Amino acid sequence: xxxxxxxxxxxxxxxxxxxxxxxxxxxxxxxxxxxxxxxxxxxxxxxxxxxxxxxxxxxxxxxxxxxxxxxxxxxxxxxxxxxxxxxxxxxxxxxxxxxxxxxxxxxxx
Amino acid sequence: xxxxxxxxxxxxxxxxxxxxxxxxxxxxxxxxxxxxxxxxxxxxxxxxxxxxxxxxxxxxxxxxxxxxxxxxxxxxxxxxxxxxxxxxxxxxxxxxxxxxxxxxxxxxxxxxxxxxxx
Numbered sequence: 001x002x003x004x005x006x007x008x009x010x011x012x013x014x015x016x017x018x019x020x021x022x023x024x025x026x027x028x029x030x031x032x033x034x035x036x037x038x039x040x041x042x043x044x045x046x047x048x049x050x051x052x053x054x055x056x057x058x059x060x061x062x063x064x065x066x067x068x069x070x071x072x073x074x075x076x077x078x079x080x081x082x083x084x085x086x087x088x089x090x091x092x093x094x095x096x097x098x099x100x101x102x103x104x105x106x107x108x109x
Numbered sequence: 110x111x112x113x114x115x116x117x118x119x120x121x122x123x124x125x126x127x128x129x130x131x132x133x134x135x136x137x138x139x140x141x142x143x144x145x146x147x148x149x150x151x152x153x154x155x156x157x158x159x160x161x162x163x164x165x166x167x168x169x170x171x172x173x174x175x176x177x178x179x180x181x182x183x184x185x186x187x188x189x190x191x192x193x194x195x196x197x198x199x200x201x202x203x204x205x206x207x208x209x210x211x212x213x214x215x216x217x218x219x220x221x222x223x224x225x226x227x
Contacts, residue, residue: 032213038152043200043219088152094213098144100154 002027006091006101013108019064019078021104023091026072031095033074035066038088050074081108111136113203115218122191123226129176130186130221132201138162142204143177143184144215149197157199160184188223196225 003026013019025031032051036044046059048066056066063082067075074091086108091101112135122128134143145157160168160177167175172192176185188195201218 034214044215044217046214049214090152090154092154097159098156098215103152105152 002031002093002095002097002099004091004093004099004101006104008104009102010105011107013081013106015083015108016080019076019081019085019106021076021089021091021106023074023076023101024072025074025093025099028072028093028095030071031093033068034092034094035074035076036090036092038090040087044090048076083108111138111141111203111205111216113201113216113218115201115221117221118219119222119224121224121226122188124191124193126191127187127189128191128223130188130199130201130223132184132186132218134182134184134201134203134216136182136203138205140206142206143175144202144204145173145175145184145186146200146202147195147197148200148220149194154200158186191225193225193227196223198222 005024034049035047037047038044048056048058050056050068053068053071063085064078086106089104089106093099114133116131120128141162143160147155147157158168158170158173158175160175167177172189174187198220200220203216
């Protein structure tokens with residue numbers, strides 16, 4: 001079965017600072033990988049997905065970017081954070097079923 | 110484009126009672142998957158139940174069961190003998206079947222917040 005490691009669990013960053021959230025997957029190879037954002041009390045918004053190394057698709061225009069340097073590694077980045085980037089970020093993997101990471105709560109101050 | 114609608118932002122149920130959460134969806138596909146996910150205060154996303162559209166039999170997982178009405182595009186979740194630990198946000202989700210190069214994206218409803226009263 002798949003296991004997703006996502007870190008950090010909590011992050012407080014000032015406006016204009018860079019961001020790097022990392023997600024790694026165990027127990028599978030060549031999964032589809034996803035980054036979701038969830039605003040407080042709201043549903044999940046798909047930000048990026050990747051079907052393979054170096055292949056990134058963006059769902060919404062934004063201040064964020066994603067990269068997949070290795071098969072089981074998915075990174076969410078920003079060069080300069082905005083207040084509106086605050087939220088709960090979830091990494092997910094799909095290989096014969098979805099598995100979610102434990103999430104990162106990002107607060108931009 | 111496919112959409113998923115959860116018309117009940119909040120629900121409550123007494124402990125040991127039964128509650129049904131509603132979900133409708135819109136699609137032109139004939140083959141797809143439907144899911145219910147639970148998100149407790151820890152915010153970990155947990156799969157509750159899954160239904161394949163080609164299966165007529167409703168999926169069941171212990172106290173959780175679904176009423177899948179394909180023609181009506183309805184997929185409700187019934188929780189029997191509700192427990193305090195069932196209190197969470199519940200999300201309905203839809204996915205087209207996989208295939209080479211398919212991104213297998215989930216389409217999500219906005220969720221229903223379920224409170225369980227002792």
